Structure formats: C-alpha cells, structure tokens
Amino acid sequence: MSPRARTEADAWRAHAPVFAALGDRTRLSLVTKLRDGRSHSISELTSGSKLTRQAITKHLRVLESAGIVYSVRKGRTSLYEFDPEPIEHIREYLGLVSREWDRRLHRLKSFVES
Amino acid sequence: MEDRIEKRIELKAPVPRVWRALTDSREFGEWFGVKMNSPFVPGQVARGQITYPGYEHLTMEIVVQKMVPESLFSYTWHPYAVDPNTDYAQETPTLVEFKLEKTANGTLLVVTESGFDKIPARRRMEAFRKNEAGWTQQMRNIESYVTQS
Numbered sequence A: 001m002s003p004r005a006r007t008e009a010d011a012w013r014a015h016a017p018v019f020a021a022l023g024d025r026t027r028l029s030l031v032t033k034l035r036d037g038r039s040h041s042i043s044e045l046t047s048g049s050k051l052t053r054q055a056i057t058k059h060l061r062v063l064e065s066a067g068i069v070y071s072v073r074k075g076r077t078s079l080y081e082f083d084p085e086p087i088e089h090i091r092e093y094l095g096l097v098s099r100e101w102d103r104r105l106h107r108l109k110s111f112v113e114s
Numbered sequence B: 001m002e003d004r005i006e007k008r009i010e011l012k013a014p015v016p017r018v019w020r021a022l023t024d025s026r027e028f029g030e031w032f033g034v035k036m037n038s039p040f041v042p043g044q045v046a047r048g049q050i051t052y053p054g055y056e057h058l059t060m061e062i063v064v065q066k067m068v069p070e071s072l073f074s075y076t077w078h079p080y081a082v083d084p085n086t087d088y089a090q091e092t093p094t095l096v097e098f099k100l101e102k103t104a105n106g107t108l109l110v111v112t113e114s115g116f117d118k119i120p121a122r123r124r125m126e127a128f129r130k131n132e133a134g135w136t137q138q139m140r141n142i143e144s145y146v147t148q149s
Helices: A003-014 A018-022 A025-034 A042-046 A053-065 A085-113 B015-023 B025-032 B121-148
Strands: A069-074 A077-082 B004-011 B034-036 B045-050 B059-068 B072-077 B094-102 B107-114
Touching: A018 A025, A018 A053, A018 A085, A025 A042, A025 A053, A025 A069, A025 A077, A042 A053, A042 A077, A053 A069, A085 B004, A085 B015, A085 B025, A085 B107, B015 B025, B015 B072, B015 B094, B015 B107, B025 B034, B025 B045
Parallel strands: none
Antiparallel strands: A069 A077, B004 B107, B034 B045, B045 B059, B059 B072, B072 B094, B094 B107
C-alpha cells in the first residue's frame, strides 16, 4: 500500500460509518473473501456472485470509503485488499460500551437488592 | 455486523422497585453515577453532573423517549461523550431501552443500546481512549465501594 493511499484511507476512515458499510449481505460476503489477506481483482470478486461487475464495484467503493478495503493499481487493473483496523476499532469500541453496561447493571443490582 | 448491545439481568427485587430505580432521576443517579438536575419526562432533556471523582467536569445529557409504567423506559444520548473538543450534537444519538418483566424471583431487566451504525466509530474511539485509563480506575473505585457497603 502506497503512503498516499494510506493517508487517503485514513482520512476517509476518520468519518466513515463502518457499521453501515458492513450492514449489507453482499458487502459482508466481499469482506469474507477479502479476509484471506491477498489482493483480489474485481473479476475474481464478481465470479460466483449473481451481481454484475458494476454492482460489485459499487459495493467495493462503499467498503473503501469506510476504510475496510483499499485498492491498489496493478497496470490497468484495480486490486482490492482488506484492512482489519476499522473492524478491530468497532469491536474494541463495542466491547468497551458493553463492559460499561455490565458495570452499571452490577451497581443497579446492588442498589435494588439491598 | 451487530450494531446493538443487549444485556439481560435478573434482579431479586419487585418490578415497582426496579422501575423506581430506573425512572426516578435521583435514584437513577445513585447507581449510574450522575447527579441529575431534573425529573425524567418523556420528550424532555435531562442533564446531570457526573459524580465520579475526577469526572465532575463532565455533563451527561439524555432525551427521555418513552415511559410505559413498570414496563419500558427509554432515552437517547451520546455514549461516551467524554471529549470536550468534540461536538457530539452533530452526531446521531444511540437509543437506550430498559424493558422490565416480572419473574418468579423478582424482575428480568433487558437493556439494549442501538444505533451504533450512525456514529463515526473511529472518532469516538479516539475520544474514549484518552479517558480509558481514568474510567478503568473509576470502575475499580466504585466496585470496592459497592462491595464494602
């Protein structure tokens, strides 16, 4: 990944609704394919899908704008790669909110049961 | 991806007792760790001062949504609005719902917080990180306080 692409991805990511990008069956299946850590061409990602190349490209752009995947040019072809960071952040964040609720409810329990 | 948090907890206390602990803003503050300035009224904003030592400068703000007696209490808010430099009002709030159900031994409380798909997660994460160490310490203090009393 070039430094420039990295910076762009970071800038996008800063405002990107990662959850929203993942809240779609097609995009989730694309993420599953891309999670192998290899670069994939749009043709590769379209094969086995009922969707057109254009539709897949549109979904990839949504994932890209959320920072979940990024594209690299190889000659005339765009290859897509997976970036685990945004999903990790989401997981970490939800984990924190979840633990906070555990603590609050623990205090509520002591409060109403005493 | 799951955009909600759900918690279920059995409380050995009757439904009316739990309802009061949730919807009486003074009682709510006792276990939540906030001193609310006004009662909870559907459709109205309620503000309060966080009472954790070291976090008293933080204001908590909720908008009460529904109060169905002894059954449902809900509000919207901005979770972890802990960074004074971030204007949280620009962001879509999450919805917190408390649902109560009578059981043989007391009350089943189900808490859900939903709507995380609308918030810019990374920015929130960064805001939280700055305060994470502090919060962790606060939680330890509270836990020891609760177990001592």
